[in-house]
Amino acid sequence: MRHQEVIANPFLMLTQPDSILAAVERSERLGHLKRRVCRPLDRPLIPKINQAELSAYDDAIDSEVEADLPDEEQA
Template sequence: MTTLTSAANPFALLLDPQTVLASIERSERLVRLHSRICRPLDKPLLPAGGKAQATKAFDREIDDDVSDDLN
C-alpha cells in the first residue's frame, strides 16, 4: 500500500529514489522510447589560435578601409 501511495504522489518519490528507479525499469512507455546522442551547439565557430588572429586582423583592415572611404 505504501508503494501505491508514493507512486501516486510525485513529491513522495523524491524521498524514495529506489521506487523511482523501479518504476522506470517497469515502464513500457520508457522502453519504447528511441534514444539518440545530441551534440552541444555552443561550440565556437572560429578555431582558436592563428586563424582566429588572422580573421580579426582581416576584419580590422576591412573596417579601416570602410571608415577611410566614408571620410
C-alpha cells in the first residue's frame, strides 16, 4: 500500500526527493531507454571580431552621443 501512495503522490518529490530518485534508479523500464548526451552549448559559435574595428566603432558611437549632449553635461 505504501508503494502505491508514493506513485500516486506527485508532490512527494518536493518533500522526499531522495526516495523518488532512488525509485527512478531502480526502474527497469527507464534502464532500458537509449541514452545519449547532447551538449549543443559546449562550443558556442561566436564570430571572431577585430578589436581595432570594434574600438573604432565604439569611439564613433561615443563621439556621436557626446556631440548630442549639451555643453554642461559633457564634463
